Amino acid sequence: xxxxxxxxxxxxxxxxxxxxxxxxxxxxxxxxxxxxxxxxxxxxxxxxxxxxxxxxxxxxxxxxxxxxxxxxxxxxxxxxxxxxxxxxxxxxxxxxxxxxxxxxxxxxxxxxxxxxxxxxxxxxxxxxxxxxxxxxxxxxxxxxxxxxxxxxxxxxxxxxxxxxxxxxxxxxxxxxxxxxxxxxxxxxxxxxxxxxxxxxxxxxxxxxxxxxxxxxxxxxxxxxxxxxxxxxxxxxxxxxxxxxxxxxxxxxxxxxxxxxxxxxxxxxxxxxxxxxxxxxxxxxxxxxxxxxxxxxxxxxxxxxxxxxxxxxxxxx
Numbered sequence: 001x002x003x004x005x006x007x008x009x010x011x012x013x014x015x016x017x018x019x020x021x022x023x024x025x026x027x028x029x030x031x032x033x034x035x036x037x038x039x040x041x042x043x044x045x046x047x048x049x050x051x052x053x054x055x056x057x058x059x060x061x062x063x064x065x066x067x068x069x070x071x072x073x074x075x076x077x078x079x080x081x082x083x084x085x086x087x088x089x090x091x092x093x094x095x096x097x098x099x100x101x102x103x104x105x106x107x108x109x110x111x112x113x114x115x116x117x118x119x120x121x122x123x124x125x126x127x128x129x130x131x132x133x134x135x136x137x138x139x140x141x142x143x144x145x146x147x148x149x150x151x152x153x154x155x156x157x158x159x160x161x162x163x164x165x166x167x168x169x170x171x172x173x174x175x176x177x178x179x180x181x182x183x184x185x186x187x188x189x190x191x192x193x194x195x196x197x198x199x200x201x202x203x204x205x206x207x208x209x210x211x212x213x214x215x216x217x218x219x220x221x222x223x224x225x226x227x228x229x230x231x232x233x234x235x236x237x238x239x240x241x242x243x244x245x246x247x248x249x250x251x252x253x254x255x256x257x258x259x260x261x262x263x264x265x266x267x268x269x270x271x272x273x274x275x276x277x278x279x280x281x282x283x284x285x286x287x288x289x290x291x292x293x294x295x296x297x298x299x300x301x302x303x304x305x306x307x308x309x310x311x312x313x314x315x316x
Contacts, residue, residue, distance in 0.1 A: 017085040019176040020272045029086035035287045036079045042290030043068035059137040067115045071286035074108040082178040098180035107153035113211045114149035120218040255281035
């Protein structure tokens with residue numbers, strides 16, 4: 001720790017893992033390792049399938065590939081470091097490395113939410129306004145959406161990270177967490193973190209909160225349209241697909257918002273519960289997304305089976 005007359009500057013943080021569960025961290029690492037492996041392999045298969053088959057270069061599959069790529073980055077930013085802590089104990093992280101991880105954790109979470117919104121709009125356009133689908137979601141529009149979601153993440157997350165630089169740290173450098181999280185680091189400061197808290201809450205409500213509202217409206221319109229379909233078979237198929245998507249979306253936002261609000265206001269919630277939730281909301285969706293979206297999307301499912309068993313004749 002370096003000191004000067006007016007400012008306390010940390011050179012590194014010490015990440016300790018899950019407080020209170022140190023004796024069980026090796027066992028906790030087993031399901032987390034399995035989920036991470038499943039997330040990387042599953043999302044990798046989805047990306048490879050979409051990339052190799054030009055017939056899948058359509059909006060729905062391109063958005064699915066974007067989600068898969070984001071999922072791989074999202075869990076890779078946190079899980080390897082987390083597993084190292086579980087296996088070897090507390091691990092140091094330099095101040096720049098910690099800020100970098102913090103930036104990517106929050107930016108990738110925001111882009112995940114944005115991709116889910118884009119996928120909901122894609123399904124809305126395909127089901128509710130099919131005659132305008134081709135004109136609404138052209139190749140150039142999809143490319144612009146990709147650039148926009150990256151830009152939004154950078155613009156929203158950067159000020160939150162910069163606000164960390166204005167803080168004076170006087171409460172040590174021990175972070176009871178598995179990764180560098182904005183408020184977890186800010187709470188080590190000895191001056192006011194009201195600005196950090198207000199900005200984080202406002203940014204979350206205006207981005208992921210608004211995304212969730214728009215996704216909910218999209219699926220409500222989709223379900224309303226599906227209920228009007230004359231074919232019972234078509235309704236059943238649409239309900240099956242939309243139901244699985246809604247479950248994944250609910251898991252993503254429920255875990256995220258519960259973790260976010262309890263970290264700020266849930267002082268009565270045990271710390272180890274907060275830390276485990278903070279890890280699960282970054283790992284469960286990347287693990288579940290390729291399973292649900294891949295299995296429920298016939299073209300993806302058949303292509304993956306073809307990749308794994310190229311000589312096997314598949315009939316369906």
